[in-house]
Amino acid sequence: MKKKMLVLLSLVLALSAFLAACGGGKSSDDEKASQNLRLNLTTEPFSLNPGLANDSASGNVLRQTFDGLTRIGKDGEPEKAIAEDIQVSDDQKTYTFKLRDAKWTNGDAVTAEDFVYAWKWALDPKNESQYAYQLYYIKGAEAANMGKGKLDDVAVKAVDEKTLEVTLVNPTPYFTQLTAFYTYLPVNHKVAEANPDWYKDASDDYVSNGPFKMTEWSHSEKIVLEKNDTYWDKDTVKLESVEFSMINDPNTTLSMFDNDELDRAGAPFDTVPTDSMKALKDKGTLQTQAIAGTYWYKFNTEVKPLNNVNIRKALTYAIDRKSIVEQITQGGQIPAMAAVPPSMFPENEKEGYFKDNDVAAAKEALAKGLKELGYSDVSELPAITLSYNTDEAHAKIAQAVQDMWKKNLGINVKLGNEEWAVYIDKLHSGDYQIGRMAWLGDFNDAINFLELYRDKKGGNNDTNWENAEFKKLINESQKETDATKRQQLLKDAEAILMDELPIAPIYFYTDSWVQKDNLKGIVISGLGDAQLKWAYFE
Structure with a gap:
């Protein structure tokens, strides 16, 4: 009897090992959550050039792929990003930003000139930036954008490769909030000058400096981002990839969420069907x-x-x-x-x-x-x-x-x-x-x-x-x-x-929105924008 039990136990153990080898069990690697996030963006972004972006779809991508001088932190307040030090003059009009050692996805150093180039490009009237007025806080910016002044007179200058000096028209207590907004993002001036269409596809010329880099852009279908290994704060980033679908039907996206094809459905990336709101509330899953x-x-x-x-x-x-x-x-x-x-x-x-x-x-x-x-x-x-x-x-x-x-x-x-x-x-x-x-x-x-x-x-x-x-x-x-x-x-x-x-x-x-229980760390500010820098699967 004892021997039969030992034989039976041996068979059970062998079967368990076989099932584990075939995927029926879980190894320690299997138990580690996949860090690949699937979202829906609803629609094609208007533009992924920070100087042209003017809609939430564009902003939802740019916030993941670029870093400005500052970034809105987990507490809703601006924190230092590419700027590692910020000095403000006694009259509160001149800001001096010292840049940290940061790189673009092609390995180039992020420089003060990249900010000067991006801001003046947005202010150039020929580029028709809808958000150029966000830069009017800078001395000379409005005149340049309205064709009544010169771009050379806009008071933003690269003192040296790592020092950016900005002079404002008036004291602006929320200026470091503005520098977190996408119109204030830098652009790799070497790439943009060599290829004016650098931002239109996920090519080698689409370079960014944020937590993620864009590796695929199938227009009107999907955008794929991957963790940016050249990012200055890469150790904070836990997600390996983010895939944005572009489906403009909230019922379809909710079904995809229910069928484990999306990890999250709802604002600010897309919307929850209005007819489903009450049921989701009653279920306790609507946030x-x-x-x-x-x-x-x-x-x-x-x-x-x-x-x-x-x-x-x-x-x-x-x-x-x-x-x-x-x-x-x-x-x-x-x-x-x-x-x-x-x-x-x-x-x-x-x-x-x-x-x-x-x-x-x-x-x-x-x-x-x-x-x-x-x-x-x-x-x-x-x-x-x-x-x-x-x-x-x-x-x-x-x-x-x-x-x-x-x-x-x-x-x-x-x-x-x-x-x-x-x-x-x-x-x-x-x-x-x-x-x-x-x-x-x-x-x-x-x-x-x-x-x-x-x-x-x-x-x-x-x-x-x-x-x-x-x-x-x-x-x-x-x-x-x-x-x-x-x-x-x-x-x-x-x-x-x-x-x-x-x-x-x-x-x-x-x-x-609704999202998977083990999806953590998506930071939504009081302004309604989302950042994935701190997101992860538990």
């Missing part, structure tokens, strides 16, 4: 975080009848935001009756410049607008089209707003949608009437949401609206050193924006 962002509609204020402020007021007041966030988006969003998020102006969470779904005020404004335009009846209004980029949630919101405007005001509105690249080109060229857009904070200050509308031809304005008093207040706020007075100047500017309404705020953003 939500409030972020500094506003979803709004832009009005082309040079096109009839939207050139009339009372027509814009009527359309804005007649929207039922509460029903949109409760019945459509379902992600804890906050109805917005202001432009600046509550993280910057806390009072905007509960108070606004108008009432939500104020049909009486909307009808009164409509009557005034019709009279001012010389129309006797709403049926005489020129046709209005509400446009949005292709997306399930955008479509549902647009359909709901279309119904509200018909029911509350008797205005017939057509809907139009295009894929992102076509859509954003139309908005930037003014080929629209009302267009869906949003703004997620680039840095944690209210001016970031207001300066968009300072100049009629500003890079991301699109509304063709400009107001002299609004512009004056924005400019004064940039010179004001008293924090309380500066805040009031910005509030006064917001009041003008919300009185003339070149935009109709809809809601303040939250990020919602």
Whole structure:
């Protein structure tokens, strides 16, 4: 009996060894989690040149592949990145950045001249950088970009290979937040000068200096990043690769997540289907975080009848935001009756410049607008089209707003949608009437949401609206050193924006997502952007 038991035990042990060899068991190597992250980017990035990028898809890639002078850290504050030391002059206008020993993915040293080149390239009017205005804090930058000054006069210079000196127009307490933003990223000037198209494909010329390097870019299909072994802080990076799919259907991406084809689904890389929100909440798997962002509609204020402020007021007041966030988006969003998020102006969470779904005020404004335009009846209004980029949630919101405007005001509105690249080109060229857009904070200050509308031809304005008093207040706020007075100047500017309404705020953003339980360390800032430098699988 004892011998039979020993034989049986021997057979069990042999079988166990056989199964382990065939994959039926787990060796110590098998137990080590794979560090290959699979995400969905929704759409093709507009551009992976830091000087041209102007959308979240581009930013989501650039934050992983490049390092600026600073980077937003885990605590939401800027920390030193390529800059290992930062000195500020007594008048708070001159910044001297000492660069650490860092390399580009081709082995070149990252130099001060790489920053000078990148910033001046973005400011060169011929390059049509939509975000050039983010560099206007630098002395001479605005004049150069507007064609009223020389690029040589922009106050950024390479003192030597490892020393960058920047002189600002005014003291800017959030400047080290700005230097973490992608318009302030460096570009390898040797590569870019030799090949002006360096950024258009994942070729040997696509060089970067961040935690990851791009190794594949199948346009409109996927982008593959791999750990950058030349990165100055490579020991911090745990992921071996990141693969971004480009699928513009949230139901498909959620199914892929459920089928273990994606490790994460939802903001800020893509979106969770609105119809699935409640079930995911009830299941306890939906994660939500409030972020500094506003979803709004832009009005082309040079096109009839939207050139009339009372027509814009009527359309804005007649929207039922509460029903949109409760019945459509379902992600804890906050109805917005202001432009600046509550993280910057806390009072905007509960108070606004108008009432939500104020049909009486909307009808009164409509009557005034019709009279001012010389129309006797709403049926005489020129046709209005509400446009949005292709997306399930955008479509549902647009359909709901279309119904509200018909029911509350008797205005017939057509809907139009295009894929992102076509859509954003139309908005930037003014080929629209009302267009869906949003703004997620680039840095944690209210001016970031207001300066968009300072100049009629500003890079991301699109509304063709400009107001002299609004512009004056924005400019004064940039010179004001008293924090309380500066805040009031910005509030006064917001009041003008919300009185003339070149935009109709809809809601303040939250990020919602689901992800694998063992995926850790993705850092999402209060601005809603994500960094993978610290991400890993447990």
